[in-house]
Amino acid sequence: MIEAKSVCLKYSDGTIALRNVDLQVEPGDMVYITGPSGSGKTSLLKLFMGVEYPTSGSLEVLGQPIAKGQASEIRQLRRSIGPVFQEFKLIKGRTALENVMLGMRFLDIPQRRLREDATTALVKVGLEHKILSLVENLSWGEGQRVAIARAVARQPLLILADEPTGNLDKDNALNILELLTSFKNRNTAVIITTHATHLLEGIKEGRLIHVDNGSIHQERLG
Numbered sequence: 001m002i003e004a005k006s007v008c009l010k011y012s013d014g015t016i017a018l019r020n021v022d023l024q025v026e027p028g029d030m031v032y033i034t035g036p037s038g039s040g041k042t043s044l045l046k047l048f049m050g051v052e053y054p055t056s057g058s059l060e061v062l063g064q065p066i067a068k069g070q071a072s073e074i075r076q077l078r079r080s081i082g083p084v085f086q087e088f089k090l091i092k093g094r095t096a097l098e099n100v101m102l103g104m105r106f107l108d109i110p111q112r113r114l115r116e117d118a119t120t121a122l123v124k125v126g127l128e129h130k131i132l133s134l135v136e137n138l139s140w141g142e143g144q145r146v147a148i149a150r151a152v153a154r155q156p157l158l159i160l161a162d163e164p165t166g167n168l169d170k171d172n173a174l175n176i177l178e179l180l181t182s183f184k185n186r187n188t189a190v191i192i193t194t195h196a197t198h199l200l201e202g203i204k205e206g207r208l209i210h211v212d213n214g215s216i217h218q219e220r221l222g
Helices: 041-049 071-080 096-102 111-124 140-152 170-181
Strands: 002-010 016-025 030-034 056-061 081-084 158-162 189-194 207-212 215-220
Touching: 002 041, 016 041, 016 215, 030 041, 041 081, 041 158, 041 189, 071 081, 081 140, 096 111, 096 140, 111 140, 140 158, 140 170, 170 189
Parallel strands: 030 189, 030 207, 081 158, 158 189
Antiparallel strands: 002 016, 002 056, 207 215
């Protein structure tokens, strides 16, 4: 699913974001990436999304090489990825349902099924009572759940969530982690970045990757 070999990422300003990363993620894996701000967590997700390319080393995501000259293939790859960004990127003036449907617009799905799948995703994240609400009338937490519904509605093979617990108290943060974990199955891997390591203390399943100054250290939870 993801195979990184000696991956380095150096930005144009000379900043070295990642150093010699070796990583393998299989279908059904649950992966938590921790580390302080600026350590390289978000850079890893950008590579997995094909937003950035490795400066050296090799990276494949869902069998697709992430490299220059592969732009059209990487755009196609993103149809199989469900991203949850720190900024929700919801479209104001549209309902929760419309926002989820817009996130599926590039998939070859009939309109009726598009609406059904988007509705199902919103129900899964506990927003069945807000389906027709304009997103600007939702609370911050509800907007976050719309963003998660938009990511999972397309039934992706890979879910990438960048700091989804930011700005939440402990109870709500744990609820979001539990919600995202629930979408893991034998075909779908879930990767979550968080700087709040205390949230993972009770989690006994999955893999923990700690990023420190661009290098990674891996261990099993539980």
